[in-house]
Amino acid sequence: GAVVSQHPSRVICKSGTSVKIECRSLDFQATTMFWYRQFPKQSLMLMATSNEGSKATYEQGVEKDKFLINHASLTLSTLTVTSAHPEDSSFYICSARGADWTSGLGDEQFFGPGTRLTVL
Amino acid sequence: EDQVTQSPEALRLQEGESSSLNCSYTVSGLRGLFWYRQDPGKGPEFLFTLYSAGEEKEKERLKATLTKKESFLHITAPKPEDSATYLCAVREGDTGFQKLVFGTGTRLLVSP
Secondary structure (H helix, E strand, C coil): CCCEEEECCEEEECCCCCEEEEEEECCCCEEEEEEEEECCCCCEEEEEEEECCCCCEECCCCCCCCEEEEEEECCEEEEEECCCCHHHCEEEEEEEEECCHHHCCCCCEEECCCEEEEEC | CCEEEEECCEEEEECCCCEEEEEEEECCCCCCEEEEEECCCCCCEEEEEECCCCCEEEECCEEEEECCCEEEEEECCCCHHHCEEEEEEEEECCCCCCEEEECCCEEEEEEC
8 A cells, every 4th residue: 555656757858848747646545745856866855745625835945836736636746847947857756645544554655756857 | 943864874784784874853843753765766665653762663674763862773684675775854844734854865785
């Protein structure tokens, strides 16, 4: 249990285009999902927190108009990088926090496999 | 703001050579300390959650312990497949939105 998937795993795009990354909790419902960014040999930096059906809460310094987050259902959140530029190239990772207490899942965050974005 | 510091930054062990990784933290009220394992190019894999000083948890060759100021991840008789980056995180925030603050990790390399 507690599997989180991300799609795509790798994407290369031209500067100025928009890229959408999907994050799905496959076997549990996630009321809260998180989006992180990770640079090489650095730790995870939280970008935003989203609850199903409400607006995302962005961390300081993260442009909400550039990184659009939609948490449309209890199993799906999307991150859209709008008008991507080379400096947006990074490893983007989502996580989901379980809401299904009956399954024994606590409040740990379970992470997806990540999406490597390269902007040319 | 809560801070998490991990040491050492990198650790090289021979297979079978036991050691410990350290995670020290400053937080006004601990609401959980988490250990994750991350392989290159992949997302973190959950290992343990610790909530109170004195708590210990084990999984195969790994054992996590917690004091009021730090946590240790003990690796007993490691194998090459234990090679990874180990991340520590503390949870901050009141009920509702609770986010994790991560340390920079310890890169572990176990040689056969």
